Amino acid sequence: MTLDPQVVAWRAARATAGAVPLYTQTLAEARAADLAAIRAGGGAVEPVAEVRDSQVPGPAGPLPVRVHRPAGDGPLPTLVWFFGGGWTLGSVDTADGICRRLVNLAGCQTVTVGYRLAPEHPFPAAVQDCHAALRHLATHPDEFRIDAGRLAVGGDSAGGNLAAAVTLLARADGGPRLAAQVLVYPNTDQRPGRRPAGDEDPLLFNRHSVDWYRGHYLADPADASHPLASPLLAEDLSGLPPALVVTAGHDPLRAEGERYAERLGGAGVPTETADYPGMVHGFFAMPGVFDAGRDAQDRVAAFLRAHLGLDPASVGTDRG
Structure with a gap:
């Protein structure tokens, strides 16, 4: 599978700048x-x-x-977003650009949750935080002007993993009822040795990156088999909200994202997929570099509009 020319150019620029893998750096x-x-x-x-x-x-x-809102005073359909970063990096700041674009493209509100990071707070801290935040938002809708009947969850990478885990918890708890889930190149299977060899390029997200993040997140390696760490291992995926799963061709997480989409569909969950063959992990957060990043955000916005009952004709107007 060939890298997209924009990825080739981006990788060359990183090489010229002397970029080094995140997994060779200190946490700070x-x-x-x-x-x-x-x-x-x-x-x-x-x-x-x-x-x-x-x-x-x-x-x-x-x-x-962090709350991002389009124009309008009333309660709004809301996407609760969980940022990526391998449960180790990231914050509401790193999700700011994604959420701004989704607000403008979809016309919904976004609320990004600043969950605790590993290794200071290993599994299941992040899942517990995201679930607690979702429950609070759903049960206190007036606090953030949320239309609790039109609530979705989503995230990229580790955030996609957390969104998938939270849907399992919401189903187990009998709520909140979720209208949709958006999983962007999600990590769904934490078990070691589940990814093909060969993705060793230090200038791209590779299996060493995955191992580094997993090592921080899972203080007990046995937790890799827990469904809230590896949603792909959940016995039953029926009754979960409609899903959009976005994958990238040159991504060690691609296969497990595809398998999760297949399992969701097989369990009767309405599931859409969007694969970007020439792209690499992280492209969704880089629409200023990759045309595919803008396209994938457009695709997510269209999915949200469809499942949150938003009028496409009103999107993109009256930006502050």
Whole structure:
């Protein structure tokens, strides 16, 4: 499978700049480099009608959340977004560009959850935080002007893993009822040795990257078989919300994303897939570099409009 020409150019620029893998850096260095790379690749910062930082209760204390809203005063359909970063990197800041674009493209509100990071807070801390935040948002809709009847979850990479895990918990708890789930190149199977050899390029996300993140997140290797760490291992996926699964061709997580989509569909869950053969992991967060990143965000927005009952004709107007 051939790399997209834009990926080839981006990789060459990284080589010229002397880029090194995040997994060779200290945690502080990697966290700073991750934020810088996402800001550099995100393109122009899009205005939205309102951006507000707030907090919601979490199992170990308050959790930061960032709210992005389109124009309008009433309760809005809402996407609860979980950022990527291997459960180790990332914050509400790294998700800012994605959420701004989805607000403008879909016309919904987004709420990004600042869950606790590993290795300081290993599994299941992030899952517990995301689930607690979702439950609070669903049961206190007036606090954030949420239409609780039109609620979706989503995330990229580790965030996609967390979104999938939260749908399992919501089903087990009898709510909240979710209208949709968006899983962008999700990690769905944490078990070692499940990815093909050969993806060794240090300038691209590779299986060493996956191992580094997993090593931080799973303090007990046995947790790799827990369905909330590896949603692909859940015995029953029926009754989950309609799903969109986005994958990239040159991504060690591609196969497990495809398998999860197949299992969802086989369990009767309405499931759409969007594969970008020439792309690499992380492209969704880099619409300023990759045309496919913009296309994938458009695809996610169309999916959200369809499942959150949003009028496409009203999208993109009255931006603040």
